[in-house]
Amino acid sequence: xxxxxxxxxxxxxxxxxxxxxxxxxxxxxxxxxxxxxxxxxxxxxxxxxxxxxxxxxxxxxxxxxxxxxxxxxxxxxxxxxxxxxxxxxxxxxxxxxxxxxxxxxxxxxxxxxxxxxxxxxxxxxxxxxxxxxxxxxxxxxxxxxxxxxxxxxxxxxxxx
Amino acid sequence: xxxxxxxxxxxxxxxxxxxxxxxxxxxxxxxxxxxxxxxxxxxxxxxxxxxxxxxxxxxxxxxxxxxxxxxxxxxxxxxxxxxxxxxxxxxxxxxxxxxxxxxxxxxxxxxxxxxxxxxxxxxxxxxxxxxxxxxxxxxxxxxxxxxxxxxxxxxxxxxx
Numbered sequence: 001x002x003x004x005x006x007x008x009x010x011x012x013x014x015x016x017x018x019x020x021x022x023x024x025x026x027x028x029x030x031x032x033x034x035x036x037x038x039x040x041x042x043x044x045x046x047x048x049x050x051x052x053x054x055x056x057x058x059x060x061x062x063x064x065x066x067x068x069x070x071x072x073x074x075x076x077x078x079x080x081x082x083x084x085x086x087x088x089x090x091x092x093x094x095x096x097x098x099x100x101x102x103x104x105x106x107x108x109x110x111x112x113x114x115x116x117x118x119x120x121x122x123x124x125x126x127x128x129x130x131x132x133x134x135x136x137x138x139x140x141x142x143x144x145x146x147x148x149x150x151x152x153x154x155x156x157x158x159x160x
Numbered sequence: 161x162x163x164x165x166x167x168x169x170x171x172x173x174x175x176x177x178x179x180x181x182x183x184x185x186x187x188x189x190x191x192x193x194x195x196x197x198x199x200x201x202x203x204x205x206x207x208x209x210x211x212x213x214x215x216x217x218x219x220x221x222x223x224x225x226x227x228x229x230x231x232x233x234x235x236x237x238x239x240x241x242x243x244x245x246x247x248x249x250x251x252x253x254x255x256x257x258x259x260x261x262x263x264x265x266x267x268x269x270x271x272x273x274x275x276x277x278x279x280x281x282x283x284x285x286x287x288x289x290x291x292x293x294x295x296x297x298x299x300x301x302x303x304x305x306x307x308x309x310x311x312x313x314x315x316x317x318x319x320x
Contacts, residue, residue, distance in 0.1 A: 007170045011254060014174025046257075047297070053257055094171060097206075097213055137207070 001086050002062040006094075012057070013094030020044045021136065022088070022101040024108050024129035026143040033117045035155070036148050038125055040105045042078040042087060063087055081109035101135050104128045119157040123149055161246050162222040166254075172217070173254030180204045181296065182248070182261040184268050184289035186303040193277040195315070196308050198285055200265050202238040202247060223247055241269035261295050264288045279317040283309055 004012070016022070021043045029037045046053055048068055054076040058064050064078040078087055085106060092102045108125050115121040126145035133141050152158045164172070176182070181203045189197045206213055208228055214236040218224050224238040238247055245266060252262045268285050275281040286305035293301050312318045 006167060007254075010167045010170035011174040011256070014171040014176075015178040016174075018175040018178025018180065020178065050257060056256075094167075096171070096216070097210060 001083065002060065004061065004090060008060060009090055010094045012061075013091050013096070015044065016042070016091070017095060017097040019046075020098075022098055022105050022132065023136065023138075024105055024132050026126055026129055026145070026148060028143065034119060034122050034157070035151055036122070036126075036143070038108060038112060038122075038129060039079065040081060040084045040108055042084055042105075044076040045073055048072050048074040061087065081112055085109040098135075101132045104132050104135075119152045123152065123158070161243065162220065164221065164250060168220060169250055170254045172221075173251050173256070175204065176202070176251070177255060177257040179206075180258075182258055182265050182292065183296065183298075184265055184292050186286055186289055186305070186308060188303065194279055194282050194317070195311055196282070196286075196303070198268060198272060198282075198289060199239065200241060200244045200268055202244055202265075204236045205233055208232050208234040221247065241272055245269040258295075261292045264292050264295075279312045283312065283318070 021041075023041050023043070025039045025041065027037045027039050029035060042064075044054060044057055044064075049072075051066070051068070051074040054066055054074055057076055058066060061078070063083050064076045067075045067077060069075065078084055088102045088106050088109075092099060092106070095102055108128050111121075111125060115125065123145060126148045130145050133144075149158070153160055181201075183201050183203070185199045185201065187197045187199050189195060202224075204214060204217055204224075209232075211226070211228070211234045214226055214234055217236050218226060221238070223243045224236045227235045227237060229235065238244055248262045248266050248269075252259060252266070255262055268288050271281075271285060275285065283305060286308045290305050293304075309318070313320055
């Protein structure tokens with residue numbers, strides 16, 4: 001990622017607090033030993049008519065992928081620990097509303113490389129992802145740490 | 161208003177670009193000679209559960225009035241040229257998406273004291289308020305410069 005000035009970071013923190021999201025999704029992956037993957041994402045969204053703004057953010061940060069949705073909304077998605085961790089490390093001191101989400105997402109990013117295929121440790125990170133969702137007032141989540149836990153019990157990876 | 165640091169202004173500009181509004185409403189005022197008033201407003205909104213954020217913005221800027229809506233949303237409204245003009249003057253250089261709206265709102269603020277009861281001049285400012293609404297993708301406006309123009313024609317304040 002590019003090095004950003006304090007003013008750029010303060011602006012982006014304000015925008016993210018107002019209209020961005022920090023999420024950690026639990027994604028089903030059939031061919032993974034633990035059957036799930038944790039995916040952290042920082043997203044900026046804007047009407048596609050003002051997509052230039054998102055392209056500028058992409059240039060400025062050197063991060064993310066642009067996507068045009070069918071509903072006239074465009075996104076800039078910064079996905080995965082390699083991109084999210086350095087970005088949030090710089091941004092976090094300037095956040096006022098989503099600082100807790102940022103800290104939890106950074107914790108997930110930092111611990112992910114060390115969990116290997118340990119189901120107990122993975123489950124702990126899934127609980128952090130639940131916490132982020134709760135802070136985001138998220139209501140439409142289908143896979144939570146409880147889902148993962150039940151899968152692990154059924155597969156006898158952990159005991160009840 | 162309080163003097164704000166560049167970092168505070170950059171943050172607020174980011175937040176306003178993401179989730180705030182700059183509007184200029186044309187308000188019916190029966191006892192006014194011109195029957196309408198132009199009211200400029202800068203608003204920050206947030207879920208009432210995070211109202212502390214808006215109270216902090218109010219303290220920080222020394223501007224605005226807090227309001228709790230019935231739908232669980234709270235607002236910080238900075239209303240009228242006396243408050244809006246100095247705020248936007250400081251904020252404008254940091255805006256990326258709502259810079260045009262800010263410039264038009266400042267133009268209205270600056271010219272308002274000089275229009276007296278001149279209907280032609282007032283109508284010109286109403287057109288600037290139309291421009292702001294258009295930039296905001298606003299759809300639910302009931303009183304536009306066309307409404308005012310028709311009122312002025314009916315009252316024989318201007319000719320067609």
